[in-house]
Amino acid sequence: xxxxxxxxxxxxxxxxxxxxxxxxLATQTTSVANVHQxxxxxxxxxxxxxxxxxxxxxxxxxxxxxxxxxxxxxxxxKMDALVTLAIDDKYNDIPDDSGAAIFTSGLLGDxxxxxxxxxxxENLKNGDEIVLTQSAMQLEDLIGKFLVNGGPKSSSAxxxxxxxxxxxxxx
Amino acid sequence: xxxxVRRNWLLNGIAQxxxxxxxxxxxxxxxxxxLRHFREICRQVWFVGAMSLTIVMTCGMFVGMVLALQLxxxxxxxxxxxxxxxxxxxxxxxxxxxxxxxxxxxGRAGTAVTAEIGLMRATDQIDAMEMMAVDPxxxxxxxxxxxxxxxxxxxxxxFNALGILGGHLVGVTWLGVDNGTFWGNMTSTxxxxxxxxxxxxxxxxxGAVVTLIAVFQGYNAPPTSxxxxxxxxxxxxxxxxxxxxxxxxxTAFLT
Amino acid sequence: MSAVTxxxxxxxxxxxxxxxxxxxxxxxxxxxxxxxxVPRGSVTAIMGPSGTGKTTLLRHITGQLRxxxxxVSGSVRVAGEDIARLSRAALFALREKIGxxxxxxxxxxxxxxFENVAFPLRQHTELPEVLIRDIVLTKLQAVGLRGxxxxxxxxxxxxxxxxxxLARAIxxxxxxxxxxxxFVGLDPIALNQVLRLxxxxxxxxxxxxxxxxxxxxxxxxxxxxVYLIANGKLVAQGAPDELAREDSPxxxxxxxxxxxxxxxxHYPAPDYATELGFAR
Numbered sequence: 001x002x003x004x005x006x007x008x009x010x011x012x013x014x015x016x017x018x019x020x021x022x023x024x025l026a027t028q029t030t031s032v033a034n035v036h037q038x039x040x041x042x043x044x045x046x047x048x049x050x051x052x053x054x055x056x057x058x059x060x061x062x063x064x065x066x067x068x069x070x071x072x073x074x075x076x077x078k079m080d081a082l083v084t085l086a087i088d089d090k091y092n093d094i095p096d097d098s099g100a101a102i103f104t105s106g107l108l109g110d111x112x113x114x115x116x117x118x119x120x121x122e123n124l125k126n127g128d129e130i131v132l133t134q135s136a137m138q139l140e141d142l143i144g145k146f147l148v149n150g151g152p153k154s155s156s157a158x159x160x161x162x163x164x165x166x167x168x169x170x171x
Numbered sequence: 172x173x174x175x176v177r178r179n180w181l182l183n184g185i186a187q188x189x190x191x192x193x194x195x196x197x198x199x200x201x202x203x204x205x206l207r208h209f210r211e212i213c214r215q216v217w218f219v220g221a222m223s224l225t226i227v228m229t230c231g232m233f234v235g236m237v238l239a240l241q242l243x244x245x246x247x248x249x250x251x252x253x254x255x256x257x258x259x260x261x262x263x264x265x266x267x268x269x270x271x272x273x274x275x276x277x278g279r280a281g282t283a284v285t286a287e288i289g290l291m292r293a294t295d296q297i298d299a300m301e302m303m304a305v306d307p308x309x310x311x312x313x314x315x316x317x318x319x320x321x322x323x324x325x326x327x328x329x330f331n332a333l334g335i336l337g338g339h340l341v342g343v344t345w346l347g348v349d350n351g352t353f354w355g356n357m358t359s360t361x362x363x364x365x366x367x368x369x370x371x372x373x374x375x376x377x378g379a380v381v382t383l384i385a386v387f388q389g390y391n392a393p394p395t396s397x398x399x400x401x402x403x404x405x406x407x408x409x410x411x412x413x414x415x416x417x418x419x420x421x422t423a424f425l426t
Numbered sequence: 427m428s429a430v431t432x433x434x435x436x437x438x439x440x441x442x443x444x445x446x447x448x449x450x451x452x453x454x455x456x457x458x459x460x461x462x463x464v465p466r467g468s469v470t471a472i473m474g475p476s477g478t479g480k481t482t483l484l485r486h487i488t489g490q491l492r493x494x495x496x497x498v499s500g501s502v503r504v505a506g507e508d509i510a511r512l513s514r515a516a517l518f519a520l521r522e523k524i525g526x527x528x529x530x531x532x533x534x535x536x537x538x539x540f541e542n543v544a545f546p547l548r549q550h551t552e553l554p555e556v557l558i559r560d561i562v563l564t565k566l567q568a569v570g571l572r573g574x575x576x577x578x579x580x581x582x583x584x585x586x587x588x589x590x591x592l593a594r595a596i597x598x599x600x601x602x603x604x605x606x607x608x609f610v611g612l613d614p615i616a617l618n619q620v621l622r623l624x625x626x627x628x629x630x631x632x633x634x635x636x637x638x639x640x641x642x643x644x645x646x647x648x649x650x651x652v653y654l655i656a657n658g659k660l661v662a663q664g665a666p667d668e669l670a671r672e673d674s675p676x677x678x679x680x681x682x683x684x685x686x687x688x689x690x691x692h693y694p695a696p697d698y699a700t701e702l703g704f705a706r
Contacts, residue, residue: 007213008210010217010221011213011214014217014325018324018325018326019325021328021331022325022367025264025328028358029335029354029358029367030358030361030366290535291535294530294532294535295529295532296532296533298490298528299528299534301521302521302526303546303549304519304522304550305546306518
């Protein structure tokens with residue numbers, strides 16, 4: 001009779017421990033925590049090609065994560081990708097003429113959206129659209145350019161050195 | 172002669188499968204009744220869970236450490252050690268966590284359940300319950316079955332958590348992968364539903380089949396000491412085969 | 427209606443009626459037309475050589491083996507009810523009125539003595555804890571083990587375990603107790619204690635008892651009637667003392683303790699001389 005509370009407590013502890021482990025896995029090893037961390041505002045950007053970009057990919061400014069990709073849709077009629085970015089509320093001072101480009105971390109790594117701050121006094125607000133975008137660099141394109149131009153000097157221009165060109169439909 | 176033996180062997184196998192299926196139905200029928208024995212279910216969750224806790228946690232730690240070590244050397248060939256956290260986490264969540272936990276569970280808790288029920292059979296305790304008008308399926312088998320199904324995913328989560336920590340210990344503390352890179356790449360790639368929850372489904376399925384095998388072998392063990400020993404061995408062998416087969420099928424369907 | 431007929435019949439009708447029972451288990455004939463009656467309020471002993479299915483007979487009475495489900499024909503009636511026709515629920519209800527003492531006591535190893543005796547009460551009733559405690563202690567007192575209530579089954583000697591099992595068997599005040607070899611492996615003191623309990627339960631509570639046993643001396647002291655079963659049939663019956671005096675090959679061998687007789691000393695074998703290679 002005395003054993004009843006002890007195993008009841010033990011069972012309870014065991015179940016709590018199991019769920020704690022699940023919670024730990026869910027919050028520490030996935031991006032769930034990042035998604036629900038604080039409030040964010042949404043900004044749109046159109047790209048003619050998003051390459052391997054996926055939902056929940058990070059959005060970075062100067063390499064610092066400021067948000068994530070909320071959704072990716074094909075925009076009917078214009079046939080380009082409409083990417084919605086969720087940016088944390090605390091980064092509410094991004095100029096509204098900033099550019100967005102899709103980068104690859106490392107040679108074969110995941111792709112992310114990099115924001116290139118502009119100089120406008122106005123800041124991006126919920127529902128705004130980033131007009132200046134640069135699509136993902138396709139490895140095939142790079143190789144093609146390399147072969148055509150015959151040299152590495154113009155093979156891949158880093159986006160920071162040239163002004164981001166608007167996407168085909170940007171205007 | 173040889174074909175006759177082989178046919179018997181095949182028929183016996185099919186008959187065993189059929190009996191096992193019918194036994195599963197018996198358990199399902201008895202489940203509502205067995206919910207009355209809530210205290211017994213708690214006790215069994217404690218037994219099968221606590222029984223396997225140490226082994227599952229220790230092995231989880233070591234599996235995580237070995238994974239990190241092996242993958243570090245492989246990834247460093249491609250200069251991709253930044254992906255260490257991601258690869259460790261994905262291999263654990265999607266495959267190793269559910270499968271290794273189920274194998275350990277079969278070896279630790281499955282055999283214990285088989286031996287316990289087999290001994291209850293051998294010492295007439297099962298018959299005694301029938302004589303006391305207590306349905307042994309509802310009182311003995313179903314609570315253990317439920318307990319196994321409940322405990323398995325919980326153990327799997329613990330295994331994974333310890334595996335991640337073990338991988339972190341080796342990858343970050345010993346091999347010098349950057350802490351932020353380790354976690355950052357992991358969190359950006361691992362998906363709660365596609366990776367972790369799919370692992371939980373797998374684990375639930377393993378819990379269901381491993382515990383079914385364990386209680387079936389125990390309940391039908393010949394009532395002698397050799398019989399119980401034999402059934403215990405069969406629990407481990409059948410469980411291992413079925414776990415890996417079910418794993419293949421589920422992986423094919425889930426991904 | 428059946429309740430009325432049962433109460434009218436109950437005076438004359440035997441509690442257990444076995445009629446023309448044929449049983450085969452695993453291809454082996456166990457019973458080949460067995461018929462016997464167990465009168466109410468009696469202590470009836472079933473005796474016979476090993477392997478004649480005495481325990482199987484008990485399993486028939488409890489409905490663990492039934493006509494229609496297994497390779498069985500014939501009828502077994504307990505308290506006027508045909509065991510083979512009962513639903514599982516009705517069978518379970520009947521079993522609550524039958525106590526069964528297993529050869530190896532079959533105490534539940536998970537529980538202590540008290541909880542073992544309380545087990546049927548907890549499973550079948552919603553009695554308050556105080557009442558359960560009183561009933562259990564009464565039954566334990568009856569078998570002389572009230573002091574052992576907190577021991578676990580592994581701490582009990584064989585005789586004590588059997589007495590606890592007996593306390594558990596009588597916890598619902600059954601109408602019938604089946605004893606499966608209750609004297610096996612007991613020292614003379616424990617044997618006498620169990621023997622006394624069987625007698626007391628029968629005399630004071632009027633519980634009908636069926637006893638499967640080999641110990642002739644013990645059976646003589648407690649049984650009103652003995653059935654001797656061999657080769658699937660009833661070969662002799664009567665009060666123990668009459669039976670011991672009866673001069674048939676079976677009774678001579680069984681009660682006289684002869685090594686050879688209807689049950690041969692030698693297991694069936696080919697001719698000895700032939701097998702050794704001496705015969706021409």
